[in-house]
Amino acid sequence: MADTRPIRVLVAKPGLDGHDRGAKVIARALRDAGMEVIYTGIRQTPEMIVEAAIQEDVDAILMSILSGAHMAIFPKVMELLKQNGVDDVLVAAGGILPDEDVPAIKAMGIKGCFGPGTSTEEIIEFVRTSIQADRLTVEV
Amino acid sequence: MQNIVERLRNGDRRALARMVTLIENEIPQTQHYLAELHRYTGHAHIIGVTGAPGAGKSTLVTHLVRELRRRERKIGVIAVDPTSPFSGGAILGDRIRMMELSGDPNVFIRSMASRGSLGGLAASTRDVVRAMDAAGYDPIIIETVGTGQAEVEVMRAAQTVLVVVAPGMGDDIQAIKAGILEIADIFVVSKADKPGADQTVAELAMVLSLDPGRKKAPWRIPVLKTAAIKDQGIPQVVDALQHHYEYLVESGMLASRAQRQVDSELQALVVHAVMKALKVQVSEEEWQKLVEDIRIRERDPYSVARELEERIGLK
Numbered sequence: 495m496a497d498t499r500p501i502r503v504l505v506a507k508p509g510l511d512g513h514d515r516g517a518k519v520i521a522r523a524l525r526d527a528g529m530e531v532i533y534t535g536i537r538q539t540p541e542m543i544v545e546a547a548i549q550e551d552v553d554a555i556l557m558s559i560l561s562g563a564h565m566a567i568f569p570k571v572m573e574l575l576k577q578n579g580v581d582d583v584l585v586a587a588g589g590i591l592p593d594e595d596v597p598a599i600k601a602m603g604i605k606g607c608f609g610p611g612t613s614t615e616e617i618i619e620f621v622r623t624s625i626q627a628d629r630l631t632v633e634v
Numbered sequence: 635m636q637n638i639v640e641r642l643r644n645g646d647r648r649a650l651a652r653m654v655t656l657i658e659n660e661i662p663q664t665q666h667y668l669a670e671l672h673r674y675t676g677h678a679h680i681i682g683v684t685g686a687p688g689a690g691k692s693t694l695v696t697h698l699v700r701e702l703r704r705r706e707r708k709i710g711v712i713a714v715d716p717t718s719p720f721s722g723g724a725i726l727g728d729r730i731r732m733m734e735l736s737g738d739p740n741v742f743i744r745s746m747a748s749r750g751s752l753g754g755l756a757a758s759t760r761d762v763v764r765a766m767d768a769a770g771y772d773p774i775i776i777e778t779v780g781t782g783q784a785e786v787e788v789m790r791a792a793q794t795v796l797v798v799v800a801p802g803m804g805d806d807i808q809a810i811k812a813g814i815l816e817i818a819d820i821f822v823v824s825k826a827d828k829p830g831a832d833q834t835v836a837e838l839a840m841v842l843s844l845d846p847g848r849k850k851a852p853w854r855i856p857v858l859k860t861a862a863i864k865d866q867g868i869p870q871v872v873d874a875l876q877h878h879y880e881y882l883v884e885s886g887m888l889a890s891r892a893q894r895q896v897d898s899e900l901q902a903l904v905v906h907a908v909m910k911a912l913k914v915q916v917s918e919e920e921w922q923k924l925v926e927d928i929r930i931r932e933r934d935p936y937s938v939a940r941e942l943e944e945r946i947g948l949k
Contacts, residue, residue: 539737551648
C-alpha cells in the first residue's frame, strides 16, 4: 500500500499579504508530481491552518509568506500543532525568509526554508524524501 | 491508548481524519473498523450537492453550513474534486471558500480526490459518510465534482439531492436533457443577484411542469433562489432540506431506499468474497488458460463456471 497512496499536502498562505502566485505555482507542481494538494487560499490564521491539517490528515504543511510576519506566525502554528498532538507532519516554509531568520525557523521544527529562485523540482524532492515513511504505510 | 473506533466515537477529530485516510486507501484492516462502526450509523441526513463547475456549489455549501450551525447542528462536509488523469495528483480547492468554517469543532470538512471514479464522487465516499455518521455528524453534505449531465452517482450515496444551477448557463433545451436535472429533489438557482436568475427559475419550473407524474407526486420539487453574497435565500434552502427529510421518513422512502442500498452492497461484498476464494483455488495462470480455452471453443463458459463452483465448495 505504501507505494500506492498519494502524498497529501496542505498549501497555505498565512498572513495578510495577498500574493499567492508562488503558492499556486507550488500547488500545481505538486499536483503534477502526483500529490493531492489541499489549497486553502490567502489570509489563513494559524488556527485555520492547523485545523485544516488535522481534518485533511495531510502528510505535509507548506506555508508561503511574503509579508515578513513569519516570526509571529510560524511559532503559533508549531505551538498549535503540538497542542493538538500532531507530531508526524512535515512542515516547510517558502517566500521571503531572511537568511538571519532561517536558523530560528528551523529550530522551531520547520524542516525546510525555500526562498525565491528555488526550483519546483527541489521542493517536490524535498517533500518526497522528508515526509515520515511510516505515515505512508498508514498504521494507526 | 484507546482504539481508533472508540476515539472516533468520543469525538476525536484526528481519529476521524485518520479513519478517512484508511478508508480512502483501502487499507485491509479498515473493513474491521467499518464493521464495528456499522451499528452507530444510520442517523445522519445525507445531502448531495451537485451542479456544473462554477455553479456555486462550494459557496452554497458554506452558507448552508453556517445556517445549520445557527440551528445547532454538527455538520460533516465531504468535498470531492477531480484527480488529474495524467499525473494522478489533484488540487483540492473547495476549502478556499469554506475557510470561515474552519476552527469550529462542530464542522468537519474533508476534501477527497475522485481518484479515477467517473460518477462525480470517489469510490470510497460512501464509507467516509459512514465514518462521519458514526462520529455523530448530522447532516453530512457531499459536494460532488463539477458535473456535466451524466454524473449521477450522488443519487446513490445521498438521501436528498440538491442541484445547483447558475443563471444563464443554458437555454431551456439544455434543461430538458436527462441526467443531473432528473435526480434533483431540490433545485437551487444560485447567484440570484445576477441578471437572468428569474428566467432560469421559470425555465426549471416549466421543465418540471412537463413531468406527467408531477400532479400525483407526493414530493413537489421546489425551485429556490439564493444570493449567497447577500446572504439571501439560505434559510429557505435549509428548510426545504429538512422538509424533504421529513417526507422521506414519513413516506417510508428512507427505509426502502436504504434497503435497496444495503441489498446491492451486500451483493457486491459477496461477489468480492467469492472472487477472493476463487483466486485462492485457481492461479492466475490457470484462469487465463480457462479464458483462452473458452475463446478458442475448446471449452464452454457454463461448464467451466460449474466446475469452479464445485472447487470452491459452492456445490
